[in-house]
Amino acid sequence: MGRGMSLEHDLNDSNAYYCSCERALIHKKPTPIQVVKVDYPERSAAKITEAYYKTPSTTDYNGIYRGRAIDFEAKETRQKTSFPFKSIHPHQIEHLKKVLQHGGIGFFIIRFTTLEETYLIDAGILIDMYYEGERKSISYMKVKEVGSLIRMGLTPRLCYLDNVDALYFKEEKSYGTKSKRGNGGCECITEATRSKGHQRNNR
Secondary structure, rough: OOOOOOOHHHHHHHHHHHHOOOOOOOEEEEOOOOEEEEEEOOEEEEEEEEEEEEOOOOOOOEEEOOOOOEEEEEEOOOOOOHHHHHHHHHHHHHHHHHHHHOOOEEEEEEEEEEOOOOEEHHHHHHHHOOOOOOOEEEEHHHHHHOOOOOOEEOOOOHHHHHHHHHOOOOOOOOOOOOOOOOOOOOOOOOOOHHHHHEEEEEE
16 A cells, blocks of 8 residues: 555545455445535536535445445544544444444444554444543554454455454355355455565466
């Protein structure tokens, strides 16, 4: 991953890759917009001249993976020692609680941008900590303890579905239809795996 790439950009690229090789169907939800003023310069044309972003009602991403509904929120922080809970909105917590209640997969993806580390944390775990006493943040060390580090790849940029497999599909072996490897033909390619491939080809 190149420096300066946002978490949203990396996730959008990763989801596009997962969709292209039919491993998963996951999309970013559009932010609702409140249209305030519309001009009609021509009878057949309308031009929005004033609009505002509404507060999103749910989370950033949702879709289907291995027959299960999947829903998650992505957050970034420049802090090195903790992730502030003020970055998570109450409506996002409530939405993910409902996702879990209905048997869906819910989690948070948190990136420490300065450290260039990205973690996946189960929504149930983070929600419990969110409501725990007067806690205002979760420490970096606690994130490492309860979360799982997401590998950064070349294709996809974030190999986060590998973390989802390890956390939510431990008992299942096959999760693809197109590849004997069982991953729908989607392989996480990193600098290390690409180098190994070049070494094998040069033998």
